[in-house]
Amino acid sequence: MSGQQQLPPGWIAQWDQNHGRYLFIDTATNHSQWEPPVHGAPMNPDSRPQTVSPGPGHGPAPTQSKRRQYAADQTQAYYGGADMAPVGPPSYMDQPIHGGGGAGSGGLFTPGLTAEAGGQPPYYAPDTPSWQNGGQSPGPAYAQPPYVGGGGPHGQPQMGALADQFSQMGMSQHGAMGQKPFGLHTTNLIGVPIDPRELLRPPPEIRLPPGACLSQNPLANADPSYMRSTINAVPTTSSLLNKSKISFGLVLTPHRSIKDGDEPVPVVTDTVIARCRRCRAYINPYVQFIDGGNRWKCCLCSMSNEVPQLFDWDQQRNQPADRWSRLELNHSAVDFVAPTEYMVRPPQPPVYVFLLDISHAAVSSGMVATATRTILESLDRLPNADNRTKVAIIAFDVALHFFSIPPGGTEASMLVVSDLDDVFLPKPTDLLINLSETRAGLEALLTKMGDMFQESHTVGSAMGPALQAGFKLCASVGAKIIVLSASLPTLGAGALKNREDNKVLGTAKESALLQAASSFYKLSAIDCVRDHISVDMFLFSPSYTDVATLNHLPHYTAGGTYFYPAFNATRSEDAIKFAHEFGEVLASPIGLEAVIRVRPSRGMRMSQYHGNVFTRSTDLLALPAVPVDQSYAIEVQIEENLNTPFVVFQCALLHTTCDGERRIRVITLALPTTNNISELYSSVDQIALITLLANKAVERSMSHKMEDAREALTNKLTDILGTYKNTMTSAGSGASAALSICDNMKMFPLLCLGLLKHVGLRQSAQIPPDLRAYAQALLGTLPSQLLIPYIHPTFYSLHNMPPECGTIGEGGVILPPPQPLTSERLERHGLFLIEDGQTIFLWVGREAVPQLMVDVFDLPSYDQLRGGKMTLPILDNPFSERVNAIIAKVREMRRGPYRPCLYVVKEDGEPPLRLWALSSLIQDRADQLPSYTQYLTQLKDKVNGSSYS
Structure with a gap:
């Protein structure tokens, strides 16, 4: 042991001469465990201390300068695990979430741990809400029981010790060049308490060999928010990959939103674009310069290419430039301004065609008035920098x-x-209008439309003919068609029938309800892709509207689906949610007439694509529009043995910006190769892996049975656990009381269970097909940063949160510590918040003290509270300000246009609302679905009863 080590009271360290390392022993329980092995020869026992005096809250993690993997027969976890509790702090669940490991945060996680790195949101809001309480931490003490509390029984020194342990585990986003991958740490899942903060950890470190990168810039490898791999060490053979049972794939979000504090994608403006002559890859930080710098060697196919003459020339200053400062050699994500040879026509202008349902259902719900008012208020937010934006409105009943x-x-x-059978445009001009030239007339029209059809009692929807008319209107230029519909299409082409049948829900026939009922929408999508037209669907029907069929248009045209069941604009919460999301979609800077190609190093190929894209050829994806923060999952296949020390994946997105500029966004990801299965397991990115499997499960549920999708997910998890047990633990193929997995995948079984319990896949006869279809649409498009909370909601205890939570810290609003998703954490006097990015539940215990009800709801007692959808009042007291600040933070901290509604849930309130909220607590048993503990037991039985090779 090097350096001064400190152990908790009652622990001693003894040197084991046979094994050449320390054995830590708890004298109270007689529990023992090994320290991690070290490189090289055993430590000198003469230099060791026989006992180590305990320090305040510090665990015994030895400070090693080097690390290596555990031996195959020594897989007991050193960090984490229920039986490891005496090693570190007894709990760090009671500490508030702080940002970036800064001052006062306790340093739990490394700086720069953002939502993109770990799949969860940043800790701080970027701005300071109006309810900032002067930086104070208000916390009135209420009578029995108080609902303000400190940070639990453990203080910041323990948090710092835990941070030290994490740092020794190598929990940083990018590793230093040339270092070996970290050793494999094994965790026994049985009996280990769940810590939701594990989902905040960054992906396993990418350790590239020395000299792999030309630049020391930390941005030289792809940020996980743009591209992440399910494994951060690529096996050299397909047999090794197959043996591990890990699915190999990429999660791609090429058009990620830029928020405060984010690095924008740098733009190369000189139009000097160096590409490989053979594979057409773009020059990047992982190429090699040869022949005195006159040529460069492609990192994908090893082809030698000439360096362009102007590559080292500053065209603006007309003088030589420093090659090593070029953006494309220092950044993994860059935008190239495309020269004319990348254009087949002038850049497309932004075109918005609104198809607006004006039937009685649409008007009476207030959808028409809300939609037209939102369009009117968003005219200044529509992309229109060059005054070329065009708009058209077609109403239909x-x-x-x-x-x-x-x-x-x-x-x-x-x-x-x-005439709905032969749709035609009644006028050749002035239907698709220039926004700048006709602004006054458009504003007058939108102002009147809210009242224009108030007296309409027409029942029926000609959505299909309206789509045909919109297509004819903009086919020559390309566009984004936005459909706003409040009823099932019943007239003309694309007419649908109500096929909702409660008898088939929960049966093998249910998957038929998730398939398209008409080929019209898929065929229309193919026509739209050809002419660069994307379709967004905003659906409001109070009854069945066949989301599964209508989603085919957004699915194949790179659009989005937004569903508002039982929408009623008289409820302010409904109107605000729709207006916010609709306005964000209109204002977002989409890419136009785009294509995506992902190029891998030689020996690999892209085998399958998932998401809202149209696969034009085996390696080319067509996207009429590129929405912000929409994700795509790509499966990778190893076809030949990989003989290079690292491999490279490069995504090229050719698109037109809203400002009329043709650009190529290039994102490059480099990963080391390995022939060691332990290194492969220790590199698994569980967030990327569950994202890929969610996409595959959704597609399988539509092409096969729902049960097949659920079984495939559990079988994949069982295969991974069984193979890991057989190859990486001393138990081998025999029975074992433990259920082992590598430390970096310890949350993966819970994420799988969350996916199985999700509305999109859950075994139930009570889920309407529209709700299930919409949930599946979200599962297939959300980026990892939104998908993880969607299947593993966040759970906060508000009544006893630390006093600084809900106030403003160095970077914004401080959130409470997340709780495990189990009802065991619910207290009868408590106030809790559960959210999944789409919905927020505020759970109120039946014994909540009157003062809490006054401070939060302005009501004298719990009995006066009504549950349901509501807007929480902002009251003039510190606790109300803190709770509202947390809710506001939760709503804005994630990427995407979504604004979750708030539901107040009383512990003894309406059963459907209570069950809906409790279904978010995925560690509990629900109906036929097991608890997390039961699920692990089932997995252990399957693993012990199966044979793996």
């Missing part, structure tokens, strides 16, 4: 209503087409 506005006009004329 049993007929099509076109609106014509001449340039400079202030009044719109309405033209009605009732």
Whole structure:
């Protein structure tokens, strides 16, 4: 042991001469464990202390300058695990979440641990809400029981010790060049308490060999928010990958939103684009310069290429430039301004065609008035930097209503087409209008439309003919068609019937309800992709609207689906949610007429694509529009043995910006190779892996049975656990009381259970097909940073949170510590918050003290509280300000347009609402679904009863 070590009271360290390392022993329980092995010869026993005096809250993690993997027969976990509790702090669940390991945070996680790194949101809000309480930590003590508390029984020194242990485990995002991968740490899942903060850990470190990268810039390898791999060490053979049972794939979010504090993607403006002559890869930080710097060697195919003449020339200053400062050699993500040879036509302008349902259901729900008002208020937010943006509005019920506005006009004329069998445009011009030239007339039209159809009692929806008309209107230029529908399409092409049948819910026939009922929408999508048209669906129907069928248009045209069941604008929460999300979609800087190609190093290929894309060829994806923060999962296949020390994946996104500039976004990810299965396991990124498996499960549930998708997920998990047990533990193929997995995958079984219990896949006869179809649409498009809380919700205890939570720290609002997802944490006098990025539940215990009810709800007692959807009042007291600050933080901290509604849930309130909220606590048993403990037992039995090779 090097350096001064400190152990908790009652622990001693003894040197084992046979094994050449220390054995730590708890004298109270007689529990013992090995220290991690070290490189090289055994430590000199003469230099060891026989006992180590305990320090305040510090665990015995030895400070090693080197590490290596555990031997195959020594897989007992050193960090984590229920039986390891005496090693570190007894608990760090009671500490508040602070940002970035800064001052006062206790340093639990490394600086730079953001939502993108670990799949969860940043800790601080970027701005300071109006309810900041002067930096104080208000916390009135309430009578029995108090609902303000400190940070639990353990203080910050323990947090710092835990941070030291984590840092020794190598929990940093990018490793130093040339270092060996960290050793494999094994965890026994049985009996180990769940810590939700594990999901905040960054992906396993990427350890590239020396000299792999030209740059020392930490941004030279892809940030996980843009591209992440399910494994951060690639096996050299397909047999090794197959043996591990790990699915190999990439999770790609090429058009990630840029928030405060994010590094924008740098832009190469000189149009000097160096590409490989053979594989067409773009020059990047992982190429090699040869022949005195006159040529460069491609890192994908090893082809030798000439360096462009102007590569070392500053065209703006007309003088030689420093090659090593070029952006593309220092950044993994860059935007190239594309020259004319990358264009087949002038850059497409932003075009928005609104198809607006004006049937009685749409008008009476307030959807029409809310939609038109939101469009009106968003006109200044629409991308229109070069004044080329165009807009059209087509209303539909049993007929099509076109609106014509001449340039400079202030009044719109309405033209009605009732022929739905042969759709035509009633006027050749002035239907698709320039936003800048017809602004006054468009504003007048939108102002009137909210009341224009108030007296309409028409029942029926000609959505299909409206889509045909919108397509004809913009086919020559490309567009984003936005459909706002409040009823099932019943007239003309694409008419649908109500096929909702409660008898088939929960049976093998349920998957048929998740498949398209009409080929019209898929065929229309193919036409739209050809002409660069993307479709977004906003669906509001209070009854069945066949989301599964209508989602085919967004799915194949790179659009999005948004569902608002039982929408009623008279409820302010409904109107605010829709207006916010609709406005964010309109204002987002989408990419236009785009294609994506992902190129791997020689010996690998992209085998399968998942997400809202159209696969034009085996390696080319077509996206009429590239929405912000939409994710795509790609499966990778190893076809030949990999003989290089590292491999490279490069994504190229050719698109037109909203400002009319043709650009190529290039994202490069380099990963080391390995022929060691232990290194492969220790490199698994559980967040990326569950994202890939969620996409595969959704597609399987639609093409096969729902049960097949659930079984495939559990079988994949069982295969991984069984293979790990057989190859990485001393138990081998025999029975074992433990259920072992590598430390970096310890949350993976819980994420799988969360996916099995999710609305999109759950075994239930009570889930309406529209809700299930919409949930599956989200599972297949959300980026990892949104997907993880969607399947593993976040659970906060508010009544006893530390006093600094809900106040402003160095970087924004401080959140409470997340709790395990079990009802055991619920208290009858408590106030709890559960959220999954789409919904927020505020759970109120039946014995909540009157003062809490006054401070949060402005009500004298619990009996006066009504459950359901509501907006929490902002009251003039510190606790109300803190709770509202946390809710506001939860709503804005994640990427994407979504604004979750808040539901107040009383412990003895309406059973459906209570069950909905409790279904988020995925560690509990629910109906036929097991608890997490029961699930692990089932997995252990399967692993012990199966044979793996």
